[in-house]
Amino acid sequence: MEEIKKAAEIIAKSKHVVVFTGAGISAESGIPTFRGEDGLWRRYDPEEVASIQGFKRNPKAFWEFSMEMKDKLFADPNPAHYAIAELERMGIVKAVITQNIDMLHQKSGSRRVLELHGSMEKLDCLDCHETYDWDDFAEDFNRGEIPRCRKCGSWYIKPRVVLFGEPLPQRVLFEAMEESKKCDAFIVVGSSLVVYPAAELPYMAKSSGAKMIIINAEPTVADSIFDVRIIGKAGEILPRIVDEVKKMR
Ligand code: BV8
Secondary structure, three states: HHHHHHHHHHHHOOOOEEEEEOOOHHHHHHHOOOOOOOOOOHHHHHHHEEEHHHHHHHHHHHHHHEEEEEEHOOOOOOHHHHHHHHHHHHOOOEEEEOOOOOOOHHHOOOEEEEEOOOOEEEEEEOOOEEEEHHHHHHHHOOOOOOOOOOOOOOOOEEEEHHHHHHOOOOOHHHHHHHHHHOOOOOEOOOOOOOOOOOOHHHHHHHHHOOOEEEEEEEOOOOOHOOOEEEEEOOOHHHHHHHHHHHHHH
């Protein structure tokens, strides 16, 4: 495909490539995305279940939503994740900026991963500030029970995930902005680019003169800023791009 060759040429010539990913890159790992026809937001109101106000109003609703996401922690990376890790090993990709909380980039071997929206790995009691690992509640989750603080009995056990209405981790966001400004190629994979401030980053890269590539299953609101637009599945497209890059190096 012509676009795959164009993307590979840009990547092969670049010195500092940054990859920006969203839920779409994990779709082929069996994790539901948020928007689109079978997206989670078809069945849940994000402001209700995935906002800090909603969580404080009703942690049970958040956990029911999260139970659909718990597979995130037990899913496996797919060829798209491995392709990005390969480009990092080749010295081409310098950072992965992800909105995802599934830690699949780390599991596939990526080393520099900036998690803008946190991850499910750690949880905190909002009342007594006791901290937990996901495994501490594995039994509860398997029994379909929502976690309760072992120390103070509170139901307000929240994973270190950035919910709507919560600020992003400042150091991570700052580093992601720096990477977006200094890269010479910015590749978006599997994001609808509607959630802010994360969705600001492609525009920052563009205005800093980076070459822009997007690989997504459907068009996005930001498509006009990209030099190369590939509609398709990340797990099929990215390995083909890496193969083309290898031929050019
Ligand atoms: C903040 C946590 C301030 C749970 C998430 C009005 C206008 C503009 C902004 C706002 C507004 N009202 C409120 C806001 C701010 C709000 C926001 O942006 N809302 C949007 C929805 C309008 N943002 C916030 O609240 C942020 N915080 O601003 O705080 C502040 C400052 C100081 C003090 C207090 C507060 C927090 C945002 C983070 C919210 N957390 N989730 C969880 O992750 O489980 S959001 C959720 O959306 C995820 O994090 C997800 O990563 C993110 C973005 O979604 P995508 O990753 O893009 O996924 P999506 O499903 O949308 O798209 C997937 C794409 O992949 C699709 O296009 C599909 O076609 C494609 N695809 C599918 N399969 C494949 C594929 N592509 C390739 N291959 C495939 N196989």
